Amino acid sequence: MSILVTGGLGYIGSHTVVELINNNFEVIIVDDLSNSEKFILNNIEEITGKRPIFYPFDLTRKELLTQVFEAHNIEGCINFAAFKAVGESMEKPLDYYENNLFSLINILQEFRKRNISNFIFSSSCTVYGQADEMPIDENTPLKEPESSYGKTKQMGEEILKDFSKAYQKRVTLLRYFNPIGAHPSALLGELPSGIPNNLVPYVTQTAAGIREKLSIWGDDYPTEDGTAVRDYIYVLDLAKAHVAALKKLLNSQEETVLDIYNLGTGKGSSVLEVVKAFELANDVAIPYQICPRREGDITIAYANADKAEKELGWKSETTLEESLRTTWEWQKYLKERTH
Template sequence: MTILVTGGLGYIGSHTVVELLNNNFDVVIVDDLSNTEKFILKNIEEISGKKPFFYPFDLRRKELLYQVFEAHDISACINFAAFKAVGESQEKPLDYYENNLFCLINILQEFKTRNISNFIFSSSCTVYGQADKQPIDENTPLKTPESSYGKTKQMGEEILKDFALAYKKKVSLLRYFNPIGAHPSAKLGELPLGIPNNLVPFVTQTAAGIRKELSIWGNDYPTEDGTAIRDYIYVVDLAKAHVKALQKLIEEKSETLIDIYNLGTGKGSSVLEVVNAFERANKVKVPYKICERRAGDITIAYADASKAEKELNWKAETSLEEALRTTWEWQKYLETREN
């Protein structure tokens, strides 16, 4: 069975491609390389021992997407293709709406035309905003996200619900919490281009001396140590959830299905807890300074992922410290590549 993975050379996409190949799926990757590098493809081959098909183009180019569907008998899609920097999305909202939504719609048009079902969407816990209670389950009311990025995820979910109901398709909406870590081989990991937007790669680059110090945005939140709390999930655990979700869609007998799953550990960790865990796991220091809160940051968010455990037979298994250890190994690998 052939699976189209859009954004398949990105952070979560590349790990998911490895898990798909390990489970004997054939994989077709489309990635415009706007947020990754070509060496990731070679590393996927080295880890899995298998070579996915790869097409380097922007999914807004309908004629090229058409050619991919003509060349391969695609049975499902896992869609990671999206701009994802929250701050940048506030500065360039039209770019985010155009890229994140048009790419999705173009793929769905091919699915409709060719009568293909089985679509997995890379969504986000940002669709919940600052939830009124913790942990957050799938029935938690959605709030308008603070960022244009978050709004594109919420709109993407609505598009897919309408798509499934109107055309009798099966879709799975996976709401990630905060992915961290790298592949155990240290050959895949988060590859931020420029200054990192996420906490853990900034911690790693600070420990490596690439950044002078880590900025912690606010220590006056109503939490135990004053810093914001998130649910940090190991990226390989997250990738495995995509395979489980795909297998469920394939096995589902009904024509129409809309699955929604939170993917997290069920445990919140503060920013300072993450910094301290990184230092313990890797025996390195991370210099940091406390700054003013960032606009739009929420206080706390962690998942109730019991639905995924019950229906997909999946749960996050990797500790915070182990995930952070792999991140440091990945950073050291990147430094050997540059030298």
């Protein structure tokens, strides 16, 4: 069974591709390599023993996407392809709206024309904004996101709700919290371009000496230690949730499905707790400095993922420390690879 994975050489996409192959799916990847590198394809093959079919192009190029659908009997799609830097999205909003939404619409047009169903959308907890209550479940009211990136995720969800209803399609929206960690083989992990936007790659690059010190944005939040709190979920646990969600769609007897799941651990960890856990897990010291808060950062967000456990038979299983240990192994692999 052929599954299209857009952005399949990216961070979460590549881990999900491995899990799909391990579950006997044929995987077709489309990735423009704007936020990934070609060697990841080789590493996927090294891990699984199978090389996915790969097309290097931008999904806004409709004619190339049509050729992929004509060449393969695609029975579902997991859509990761998107620009994702929150800060950059505020500086280049039109680029984000064009890339993230036009690419989504182009895939859905192919699904409509060819009467294909089974679509999984990579969404985000940013659609909740700063929720009024914790933990955040799927019924928590959505708020307008602070960033243009977050807005593209919320708009993407709305497009897919209309798509599912109007054309009787099976769709799942997966709202993830904060993915961290790397594959246990140390052959896959997060590959930030330039200065990392996310905490954990910044921590590992500081530990490796690439960055002089970690910047912690704000220590005056109303939390236990004054730093912001997030729900950090291991990337391979997240990948397994995508496979579980896909199997549920494929096995559904319903023509029209719209499922929404939060994917997180159900536990919040502060920035300082993550730094200390990394130091403990890897016996490495992290120099850091406290900086003023960043505009748009929320105080606290962690998930209630009970629905995913009940309906998908999935839950997060990997500890924060183990996740952080894998990400340090990945950083060491990258260092060896460049020498």
